[in-house]
Amino acid sequence: MVTETQRLELRAAIAIGLSASLTRLICLTLGMEDIPAAFGVVVAVLVIRPDFYRWPSLLYPVLLLLAGLSMTVGLGVRWMFPAAPEVWWFGVVGVLMQLFAVALPANLALLNNAVAAAGVLPLLGPSATWSGLGQQLVAIALGLAIGTALQWGLTPAGYGKAAPTGGPEGQDPPLAERYRLALSSGFFWRKLVLAALALAIGKGLGTATPKYLYFGVVLLLNDSIGATLARVKDRMMGVTLGILMPLLVFNTIGINSVGLALAMGGSAALVSVLNQGPYLRTALISTGVAFAGYGPLIAWYIPNRWIAYLLGSTVALLSGLLLFPNSALSRYRELLDQKGPESNELLQKLYPEAREEAAWLGQRLPSRD
Secondary structure: OOOOOOOOOHHHHHHHHHHHHHHHHHHHHOOOOOHHHHHHHHHHHHHHOOOOEEEOHHHHHHHHHHHHHHHHHHHHHHHHOHHHHOHHHHHHHHHHHHHHOOOOHHHHHHHOOOOOOHHHHHOOOOOOOOOHHHHHHHHHHHHHHHHHHHHHHHHOOOOOOEEOOOOOOOOOOOOHHHHHHHHHOOOHHHHHHHHHHHHHHHHHHOOOOOOHHEEEHHHHOOOOHHHHHHHHHHHHHHHHHHHHHHHHHHHHHOHHHHHHHHHHHHHHHHHHHOOOOHHHHHHEEEEHHOOOOOOOOEEEEEEEHHHHHHHHHHHHHHHHHOOOOOOOHHHHHHHHHOHHHHHHHHHHHHHHHHHHHHHHHHOOOOOOO
């Protein structure tokens, strides 16, 4: 018996496949190269929500603005220092993106990783130009528009409400105070240092795809050990699920608009069939980057990419354990003995991270009596 959730996920898989194919087709028709088209495709599939809620309208201009600013910084560093080694570009841009993320208000904190990723996009290819950056931003805008239009068009009756707003309440501290707090935090300095050294670590370890190790370190490292563990699980599961369909489709019928629709929609359907919905976004990103400039997936690509992510996860976890460790499980246990609404709110916030730590340690997460 097919459930209502499964019907929704099937609709979402169809929308995802169509948006990927249509975005790539329009981008190439407009004369864009494969890399900008790939950016547009990934954005188009990620903007589609399997629950068919609608994103806040302000999301679109904010995303474009942040992407444009971040990519301008990355390209600017590369343009000003063309003779500098690649590890230097990544190190400088990685640090600048972490500093930039501090300036974001708390209700945009979920975009911190988007900022970190967008900043190094101009560093991924063998060359980068300002006109190419313009193409990439146009492709991202097209992806946002096409993905949103297809989701709206395929939204079943009774769905399509505005997404519930989340994020902390109250006013943000002044900008100067935010930077003071960040620069006095051991966790922030840990992330700055690792952002600067991540690519160098990947090259030093001799990985075949050191840039994946870079993303594994910078995007996975989080405040607490539990939050980092949760991101590691998400990344490794998502990468594994997201590479299966490109391996089957691209090596069978090649990379084209039909193949891309089958690969993207197939990844979404596979995640649904295996009941692994929490890993959908990471799986779609994994499927998307599989065709971005690589051509057919040759034999070494998948195991080496998986190994690079695993090494990046290991570096992120070791740094979290050895440098300014912050255990959500320990803080959760301490708060259990405190009373009052504030402690209840903090317990609720810490619960997912503490549960992750407890699960990895094989322990039972205690509860308040």
